[in-house]
Amino acid sequence: MAIGVGLIGTGFMGKCHALAWNAVAPVFGDIEPPVLTMLAETGERLAQERARQLGFRRSTGDWRALVTDPAVDVVSITAPNEFHAEMAIAALTAGKHVWCEKPMAASLAEAVEMHRAWKRSQRVGVLGYNYIQNPALRLMRKLVREGAIGRLNHVRVEMDEDFMADPEGPFGGKSAASSGYGALDDFAVHPLSLLSGFVGQIESVFCDMAKPYATRQVEGGGRRAVETYDIATALLRCAGGVSGLVCANRCAWGRKGRIKIQLFGDRGTIAFDQERLNEVEVFTRDGPLETQGFRTILMGPAHPPYDRFIPAPGHELGFNDLKVIECRELIAAIAGEPAAVLDFDAGLAIERTVHGLAESFRSGAWVKPAQA
Numbered sequence: 001m002a003i004g005v006g007l008i009g010t011g012f013m014g015k016c017h018a019l020a021w022n023a024v025a026p027v028f029g030d031i032e033p034p035v036l037t038m039l040a041e042t043g044e045r046l047a048q049e050r051a052r053q054l055g056f057r058r059s060t061g062d063w064r065a066l067v068t069d070p071a072v073d074v075v076s077i078t079a080p081n082e083f084h085a086e087m088a089i090a091a092l093t094a095g096k097h098v099w100c101e102k103p104m105a106a107s108l109a110e111a112v113e114m115h116r117a118w119k120r121s122q123r124v125g126v127l128g129y130n131y132i133q134n135p136a137l138r139l140m141r142k143l144v145r146e147g148a149i150g151r152l153n154h155v156r157v158e159m160d161e162d163f164m165a166d167p168e169g170p171f172g173g174k175s176a177a178s179s180g181y182g183a184l185d186d187f188a189v190h191p192l193s194l195l196s197g198f199v200g201q202i203e204s205v206f207c208d209m210a211k212p213y214a215t216r217q218v219e220g221g222g223r224r225a226v227e228t229y230d231i232a233t234a235l236l237r238c239a240g241g242v243s244g245l246v247c248a249n250r251c252a253w254g255r256k257g258r259i260k261i262q263l264f265g266d267r268g269t270i271a272f273d274q275e276r277l278n279e280v281e282v283f284t285r286d287g288p289l290e291t292q293g294f295r296t297i298l299m300g301p302a303h304p305p306y307d308r309f310i311p312a313p314g315h316e317l318g319f320n321d322l323k324v325i326e327c328r329e330l331i332a333a334i335a336g337e338p339a340a341v342l343d344f345d346a347g348l349a350i351e352r353t354v355h356g357l358a359e360s361f362r363s364g365a366w367v368k369p370a371q372a
Protein backbone atom coordinates (compact mmCIF):
# COMPACT_ATOMS: atom_id res chain seq x y z
CA MET A 1 0.00 0.00 0.00
CA ALA A 2 1.25 3.51 -0.79
CA ILE A 3 2.72 5.47 2.11
CA GLY A 4 0.91 8.65 3.25
CA VAL A 5 3.39 11.50 3.78
CA GLY A 6 3.09 14.50 6.09
CA LEU A 7 5.60 17.36 5.82
CA ILE A 8 6.20 19.95 8.55
CA GLY A 9 8.06 23.06 7.40
CA THR A 10 8.78 24.22 3.85
CA GLY A 11 12.02 26.22 4.09
CA PHE A 12 15.41 25.07 2.79
CA MET A 13 15.05 21.49 3.99
CA GLY A 14 11.24 21.30 3.72
CA LYS A 15 11.52 21.90 -0.01
CA CYS A 16 14.37 19.36 -0.19
CA HIS A 17 12.16 16.72 1.52
CA ALA A 18 9.22 17.60 -0.75
CA LEU A 19 11.40 17.20 -3.86
CA ALA A 20 12.61 13.85 -2.52
CA TRP A 21 9.09 12.58 -1.83
CA ASN A 22 8.04 13.67 -5.35
CA ALA A 23 11.11 12.13 -7.05
CA VAL A 24 11.75 8.90 -5.14
CA ALA A 25 9.33 6.65 -7.08
CA PRO A 26 10.23 7.89 -10.60
CA VAL A 27 13.98 7.81 -9.83
CA PHE A 28 14.09 4.33 -8.32
CA GLY A 29 11.19 2.76 -10.26
CA ASP A 30 10.76 -0.06 -7.73
CA ILE A 31 8.22 1.35 -5.27
CA GLU A 32 4.67 2.60 -5.29
CA PRO A 33 4.60 6.40 -5.39
CA PRO A 34 4.08 7.85 -1.88
CA VAL A 35 0.90 9.87 -1.43
CA LEU A 36 1.78 13.47 -0.48
CA THR A 37 -1.06 13.71 2.00
CA MET A 38 -0.65 16.81 4.14
CA LEU A 39 1.67 19.76 4.72
CA ALA A 40 1.95 21.96 7.82
CA GLU A 41 3.30 25.50 8.04
CA THR A 42 3.07 28.33 10.55
CA GLY A 43 -0.24 29.66 9.15
CA GLU A 44 -3.16 28.32 7.09
CA ARG A 45 -2.52 30.58 4.08
CA LEU A 46 1.18 29.84 3.88
CA ALA A 47 0.47 26.12 4.26
CA GLN A 48 -2.11 26.25 1.43
CA GLU A 49 0.26 28.07 -0.88
CA ARG A 50 3.17 25.69 -0.19
CA ALA A 51 0.94 22.59 -0.53
CA ARG A 52 -0.03 23.77 -4.01
CA GLN A 53 3.60 24.46 -4.96
CA LEU A 54 5.01 21.22 -3.58
CA GLY A 55 2.23 18.84 -4.62
CA PHE A 56 0.55 18.02 -1.29
CA ARG A 57 -3.20 17.21 -1.24
CA ARG A 58 -4.13 18.96 2.01
CA SER A 59 -2.62 21.61 4.29
CA THR A 60 -2.86 22.85 7.85
CA GLY A 61 -1.59 25.71 9.97
CA ASP A 62 -1.42 23.33 12.97
CA TRP A 63 1.26 20.63 12.85
CA ARG A 64 -0.58 18.69 15.60
CA ALA A 65 -3.45 18.05 13.17
CA LEU A 66 -0.92 16.61 10.72
CA VAL A 67 0.77 14.19 13.14
CA THR A 68 -2.59 12.73 14.21
CA ASP A 69 -4.15 12.57 10.74
CA PRO A 70 -5.15 8.94 9.99
CA ALA A 71 -3.99 9.17 6.35
CA VAL A 72 -0.43 10.16 7.35
CA ASP A 73 1.99 7.23 7.87
CA VAL A 74 5.32 9.07 7.96
CA VAL A 75 6.15 12.61 9.07
CA SER A 76 9.01 14.68 7.63
CA ILE A 77 10.10 17.15 10.31
CA THR A 78 11.96 20.12 8.82
CA ALA A 79 11.01 22.84 11.31
CA PRO A 80 13.83 24.54 13.29
CA ASN A 81 15.81 22.50 15.84
CA GLU A 82 13.87 23.67 18.90
CA PHE A 83 10.69 21.95 17.56
CA HIS A 84 12.22 18.58 16.68
CA ALA A 85 11.64 16.82 20.00
CA GLU A 86 8.06 17.96 20.55
CA MET A 87 7.03 17.18 16.96
CA ALA A 88 8.85 13.82 16.75
CA ILE A 89 7.52 12.60 20.10
CA ALA A 90 3.95 13.59 19.15
CA ALA A 91 4.26 11.86 15.75
CA LEU A 92 5.77 8.66 17.18
CA THR A 93 3.17 8.57 19.96
CA ALA A 94 0.46 8.83 17.29
CA GLY A 95 1.99 5.76 15.60
CA LYS A 96 3.74 7.54 12.71
CA HIS A 97 7.20 6.89 11.31
CA VAL A 98 9.49 9.92 11.59
CA TRP A 99 12.09 11.43 9.26
CA CYS A 100 13.59 14.27 11.30
CA GLU A 101 16.18 16.78 10.19
CA LYS A 102 19.48 17.03 12.03
CA PRO A 103 20.47 17.78 14.72
CA MET A 104 18.20 15.36 16.56
CA ALA A 105 17.19 17.96 19.19
CA ALA A 106 18.27 21.22 20.76
CA SER A 107 19.36 19.50 24.00
CA LEU A 108 20.61 16.07 25.07
CA ALA A 109 17.66 15.65 27.46
CA GLU A 110 15.25 16.18 24.54
CA ALA A 111 17.19 13.77 22.32
CA VAL A 112 16.96 11.13 25.07
CA GLU A 113 13.18 11.71 25.32
CA MET A 114 12.86 11.34 21.53
CA HIS A 115 14.85 8.13 21.67
CA ARG A 116 12.57 6.75 24.43
CA ALA A 117 9.44 7.65 22.46
CA TRP A 118 10.96 5.98 19.37
CA LYS A 119 11.76 2.75 21.29
CA ARG A 120 8.23 2.66 22.75
CA SER A 121 6.60 3.29 19.38
CA GLN A 122 8.38 0.52 17.43
CA ARG A 123 8.18 2.81 14.43
CA VAL A 124 10.99 3.85 12.09
CA GLY A 125 12.90 6.93 13.19
CA VAL A 126 15.49 8.30 10.76
CA LEU A 127 17.62 11.45 10.95
CA GLY A 128 18.37 13.65 7.95
CA TYR A 129 22.08 12.95 7.59
CA ASN A 130 21.93 13.11 3.79
CA TYR A 131 25.69 13.39 3.16
CA ILE A 132 26.22 9.73 4.10
CA GLN A 133 24.01 8.77 1.12
CA ASN A 134 26.43 10.04 -1.53
CA PRO A 135 27.55 7.20 -3.87
CA ALA A 136 31.06 8.66 -3.42
CA LEU A 137 30.83 7.98 0.33
CA ARG A 138 29.55 4.47 -0.37
CA LEU A 139 32.62 3.90 -2.53
CA MET A 140 34.89 5.28 0.20
CA ARG A 141 33.36 2.99 2.81
CA LYS A 142 33.81 0.00 0.45
CA LEU A 143 37.45 0.90 -0.23
CA VAL A 144 38.22 1.22 3.48
CA ARG A 145 36.38 -2.03 4.27
CA GLU A 146 38.33 -3.85 1.56
CA GLY A 147 41.64 -2.54 2.93
CA ALA A 148 42.55 -0.30 -0.05
CA ILE A 149 44.40 2.11 2.25
CA GLY A 150 45.41 -0.47 4.84
CA ARG A 151 44.72 0.09 8.51
CA LEU A 152 43.06 3.45 9.18
CA ASN A 153 44.97 5.55 11.71
CA HIS A 154 43.73 9.14 11.30
CA VAL A 155 40.49 10.74 10.08
CA ARG A 156 40.06 14.46 9.51
CA VAL A 157 36.87 16.28 8.50
CA GLU A 158 36.54 20.04 7.96
CA MET A 159 33.11 21.59 7.38
CA ASP A 160 33.22 25.22 6.29
CA GLU A 161 30.67 27.69 4.93
CA ASP A 162 30.62 31.48 4.80
CA PHE A 163 26.93 32.32 5.21
CA MET A 164 27.71 33.90 8.64
CA ALA A 165 31.15 35.28 7.73
CA ASP A 166 30.09 38.92 7.38
CA PRO A 167 30.60 40.70 10.75
CA GLU A 168 27.88 43.16 9.69
CA GLY A 169 25.38 40.35 8.99
CA PRO A 170 22.18 40.45 11.09
CA PHE A 171 21.57 38.68 14.40
CA GLY A 172 19.49 35.65 13.31
CA GLY A 173 18.13 32.52 14.96
CA LYS A 174 21.49 30.75 14.61
CA SER A 175 23.15 33.37 16.87
CA ALA A 176 20.64 32.73 19.69
CA ALA A 177 21.37 30.15 22.40
CA SER A 178 17.92 28.60 21.78
CA SER A 179 19.34 27.11 18.52
CA GLY A 180 22.07 25.19 20.40
CA TYR A 181 25.84 25.66 20.76
CA GLY A 182 26.48 26.90 17.21
CA ALA A 183 28.82 25.27 14.69
CA LEU A 184 29.14 22.26 16.98
CA ASP A 185 25.55 21.02 16.75
CA ASP A 186 24.59 22.86 13.55
CA PHE A 187 27.59 21.69 11.50
CA ALA A 188 29.87 19.21 13.31
CA VAL A 189 27.03 16.68 13.54
CA HIS A 190 27.42 16.15 9.76
CA PRO A 191 31.14 15.24 9.99
CA LEU A 192 30.28 12.99 12.94
CA SER A 193 27.59 11.27 10.87
CA LEU A 194 30.14 10.74 8.09
CA LEU A 195 32.78 9.37 10.47
CA SER A 196 30.36 6.80 11.83
CA GLY A 197 30.90 4.83 8.59
CA PHE A 198 34.68 4.70 9.06
CA VAL A 199 35.57 4.59 12.75
CA GLY A 200 34.26 2.54 15.63
CA GLN A 201 33.09 3.94 18.93
CA ILE A 202 34.29 7.44 19.88
CA GLU A 203 35.89 6.87 23.28
CA SER A 204 36.88 10.37 24.39
CA VAL A 205 36.75 13.91 23.05
CA PHE A 206 38.32 17.35 23.49
CA CYS A 207 36.89 20.59 22.16
CA ASP A 208 37.54 24.28 21.62
CA MET A 209 34.91 26.74 20.39
CA ALA A 210 35.17 30.37 19.33
CA LYS A 211 33.00 33.40 18.59
CA PRO A 212 34.65 35.34 15.77
CA TYR A 213 32.19 38.22 16.26
CA ALA A 214 31.00 39.14 19.77
CA THR A 215 27.94 41.11 18.59
CA ARG A 216 25.68 41.31 15.54
CA GLN A 217 23.30 43.97 14.22
CA VAL A 218 19.66 43.82 15.22
CA GLU A 219 16.76 45.08 13.15
CA GLY A 220 15.89 48.68 14.02
CA GLY A 221 19.43 49.54 15.10
CA GLY A 222 21.90 48.53 17.79
CA ARG A 223 23.76 45.28 18.29
CA ARG A 224 23.07 42.14 20.32
CA ALA A 225 25.62 39.85 21.96
CA VAL A 226 26.13 36.63 19.99
CA GLU A 227 25.18 33.61 22.13
CA THR A 228 26.52 30.78 19.94
CA TYR A 229 29.98 29.71 18.74
CA ASP A 230 30.45 29.86 14.97
CA ILE A 231 33.74 27.93 15.11
CA ALA A 232 34.30 24.52 16.72
CA THR A 233 37.38 22.28 16.75
CA ALA A 234 37.10 18.74 18.07
CA LEU A 235 39.70 16.09 18.79
CA LEU A 236 38.47 12.51 18.94
CA ARG A 237 40.01 9.31 20.26
CA CYS A 238 38.27 6.44 18.52
CA ALA A 239 38.22 2.66 19.03
CA GLY A 240 41.35 0.86 17.92
CA GLY A 241 43.55 3.92 18.44
CA VAL A 242 42.23 5.85 15.41
CA SER A 243 42.68 9.59 15.99
CA GLY A 244 40.14 12.09 14.66
CA LEU A 245 39.88 15.80 14.03
CA VAL A 246 36.66 17.64 13.18
CA CYS A 247 36.65 21.38 12.41
CA ALA A 248 33.46 23.34 11.74
CA ASN A 249 33.27 27.01 10.78
CA ARG A 250 30.19 29.01 9.70
CA CYS A 251 32.29 32.15 9.06
CA ALA A 252 34.86 30.72 6.61
CA TRP A 253 34.95 33.30 3.80
CA GLY A 254 35.00 31.70 0.36
CA ARG A 255 33.91 28.26 1.52
CA LYS A 256 30.36 27.59 0.28
CA GLY A 257 29.63 23.99 1.17
CA ARG A 258 32.93 22.42 2.00
CA ILE A 259 33.06 19.11 3.82
CA LYS A 260 36.60 17.92 3.31
CA ILE A 261 37.19 14.36 4.46
CA GLN A 262 40.64 12.80 4.65
CA LEU A 263 41.12 9.20 5.66
CA PHE A 264 44.73 8.20 6.31
CA GLY A 265 45.74 4.54 6.47
CA ASP A 266 49.07 2.72 6.64
CA ARG A 267 48.94 1.98 2.87
CA GLY A 268 47.28 5.08 1.47
CA THR A 269 44.84 7.98 1.73
CA ILE A 270 41.30 8.67 0.53
CA ALA A 271 40.05 12.27 0.20
CA PHE A 272 36.71 13.85 -0.68
CA ASP A 273 35.22 17.34 -0.70
CA GLN A 274 31.46 18.01 -0.73
CA GLU A 275 32.10 21.05 -3.00
CA ARG A 276 33.17 18.44 -5.61
CA LEU A 277 30.70 15.82 -4.53
CA ASN A 278 31.11 13.50 -7.51
CA GLU A 279 34.83 12.93 -7.03
CA VAL A 280 36.86 10.63 -4.78
CA GLU A 281 40.64 10.94 -4.59
CA VAL A 282 42.64 7.83 -3.79
CA PHE A 283 46.35 7.44 -3.14
CA THR A 284 47.92 4.04 -2.65
CA ARG A 285 51.64 3.52 -2.39
CA ASP A 286 51.64 0.97 -5.24
CA GLY A 287 54.04 0.90 -8.18
CA PRO A 288 57.28 2.85 -8.65
CA LEU A 289 57.71 6.00 -6.59
CA GLU A 290 58.01 8.18 -9.70
CA THR A 291 54.44 7.42 -10.86
CA GLN A 292 52.75 7.40 -7.48
CA GLY A 293 50.12 10.08 -6.85
CA PHE A 294 46.44 10.69 -6.15
CA ARG A 295 43.99 9.52 -8.81
CA THR A 296 40.51 10.98 -9.10
CA ILE A 297 37.53 8.67 -9.54
CA LEU A 298 34.52 10.42 -11.09
CA MET A 299 31.12 9.03 -10.09
CA GLY A 300 29.03 7.20 -12.69
CA PRO A 301 26.60 4.29 -13.07
CA ALA A 302 29.23 1.93 -11.59
CA HIS A 303 28.61 3.68 -8.27
CA PRO A 304 25.07 2.81 -7.15
CA PRO A 305 22.56 4.33 -6.92
CA TYR A 306 23.96 6.94 -9.35
CA ASP A 307 22.65 4.67 -12.15
CA ARG A 308 19.05 5.26 -10.99
CA PHE A 309 19.38 8.97 -11.73
CA ILE A 310 21.55 9.13 -14.87
CA PRO A 311 22.78 6.42 -17.29
CA ALA A 312 25.94 8.35 -18.26
CA PRO A 313 29.04 8.75 -16.07
CA GLY A 314 30.39 12.15 -15.06
CA HIS A 315 27.05 13.99 -15.43
CA GLU A 316 26.99 14.53 -11.68
CA LEU A 317 24.50 14.17 -8.86
CA GLY A 318 23.68 17.16 -6.62
CA PHE A 319 22.73 17.93 -3.02
CA ASN A 320 18.98 17.34 -3.50
CA ASP A 321 19.68 13.92 -5.05
CA LEU A 322 21.25 12.77 -1.78
CA LYS A 323 17.89 13.41 -0.09
CA VAL A 324 16.14 11.30 -2.74
CA ILE A 325 18.51 8.42 -1.92
CA GLU A 326 17.90 8.95 1.82
CA CYS A 327 14.15 8.87 1.14
CA ARG A 328 14.46 5.52 -0.70
CA GLU A 329 16.45 4.11 2.26
CA LEU A 330 13.77 5.37 4.67
CA ILE A 331 11.08 3.61 2.61
CA ALA A 332 13.18 0.41 2.77
CA ALA A 333 13.40 0.77 6.56
CA ILE A 334 9.62 1.24 6.78
CA ALA A 335 9.17 -1.93 4.69
CA GLY A 336 11.40 -3.79 7.19
CA GLU A 337 14.20 -4.18 4.62
CA PRO A 338 17.91 -3.51 5.26
CA ALA A 339 18.47 0.22 5.00
CA ALA A 340 21.50 2.53 5.11
CA VAL A 341 20.09 5.13 7.45
CA LEU A 342 21.10 6.73 10.73
CA ASP A 343 18.27 5.79 13.06
CA PHE A 344 17.56 7.27 16.50
CA ASP A 345 20.15 4.93 18.11
CA ALA A 346 22.88 6.29 15.81
CA GLY A 347 21.46 9.80 16.15
CA LEU A 348 21.60 9.67 19.93
CA ALA A 349 25.23 8.48 19.79
CA ILE A 350 26.06 11.59 17.70
CA GLU A 351 24.23 13.79 20.23
CA ARG A 352 26.20 12.21 23.10
CA THR A 353 29.43 13.03 21.29
CA VAL A 354 28.30 16.63 20.62
CA HIS A 355 27.28 17.24 24.23
CA GLY A 356 30.48 15.54 25.44
CA LEU A 357 32.39 18.01 23.26
CA ALA A 358 30.49 20.93 24.79
CA GLU A 359 31.29 19.58 28.26
CA SER A 360 34.98 19.33 27.30
CA PHE A 361 34.93 22.97 26.13
CA ARG A 362 33.46 24.04 29.47
CA SER A 363 35.87 21.97 31.58
CA GLY A 364 38.98 22.23 29.39
CA ALA A 365 39.53 18.48 29.77
CA TRP A 366 39.21 15.30 27.72
CA VAL A 367 35.80 13.72 28.43
CA LYS A 368 33.79 10.66 27.40
CA PRO A 369 30.69 11.13 25.18
CA ALA A 370 27.93 12.53 27.43
CA GLN A 371 25.60 10.24 29.33
CA ALA A 372 22.13 11.36 30.39
Ligand SMILES: NC(=O)c1ccc[n+]([C@@H]2O[C@H](COP(=O)([O-])OP(=O)(O)OC[C@H]3O[C@@H](n4cnc5c(N)ncnc54)[C@H](O)[C@@H]3O)[C@@H](O)[C@H]2O)c1
Nearest residue numbers: 009010011012013040041042078079080081101102103128
Ligand atom coordinates in the same frame (compact mmCIF):
# COMPACT_ATOMS: atom_id res chain seq x y z
N1 LIG B 1 20.41 17.88 6.30
C1 LIG B 1 20.93 19.02 5.90
O1 LIG B 1 21.86 19.05 5.10
C2 LIG B 1 20.37 20.30 6.45
C3 LIG B 1 20.64 21.53 5.83
C4 LIG B 1 20.05 22.69 6.36
C5 LIG B 1 19.21 22.60 7.46
N2 LIG B 1 18.98 21.40 8.05
C6 LIG B 1 18.09 21.29 9.22
O2 LIG B 1 16.74 21.44 8.76
C7 LIG B 1 15.96 22.10 9.76
C8 LIG B 1 15.29 23.31 9.11
O3 LIG B 1 16.28 24.17 8.63
P1 LIG B 1 15.99 25.09 7.34
O4 LIG B 1 17.32 25.62 6.92
O5 LIG B 1 15.14 24.37 6.38
O6 LIG B 1 15.16 26.26 8.04
P2 LIG B 1 14.16 27.27 7.36
O7 LIG B 1 14.06 28.41 8.28
O8 LIG B 1 14.54 27.51 5.93
O9 LIG B 1 12.77 26.49 7.34
C9 LIG B 1 12.07 26.15 8.51
C10 LIG B 1 10.61 26.03 8.12
O10 LIG B 1 9.86 25.55 9.24
C11 LIG B 1 8.67 26.32 9.34
N3 LIG B 1 8.19 26.28 10.73
C12 LIG B 1 8.71 26.89 11.82
N4 LIG B 1 7.96 26.62 12.90
C13 LIG B 1 6.95 25.83 12.48
C14 LIG B 1 5.83 25.25 13.13
N5 LIG B 1 5.61 25.42 14.44
N6 LIG B 1 4.96 24.51 12.39
C15 LIG B 1 5.16 24.34 11.05
N7 LIG B 1 6.21 24.87 10.39
C16 LIG B 1 7.08 25.60 11.09
C17 LIG B 1 9.09 27.72 8.89
O11 LIG B 1 7.99 28.53 8.54
C18 LIG B 1 9.99 27.37 7.71
O12 LIG B 1 9.26 27.17 6.50
C19 LIG B 1 16.90 22.46 10.89
O13 LIG B 1 16.77 21.50 11.90
C20 LIG B 1 18.29 22.37 10.26
O14 LIG B 1 19.30 22.02 11.18
C21 LIG B 1 19.53 20.26 7.55
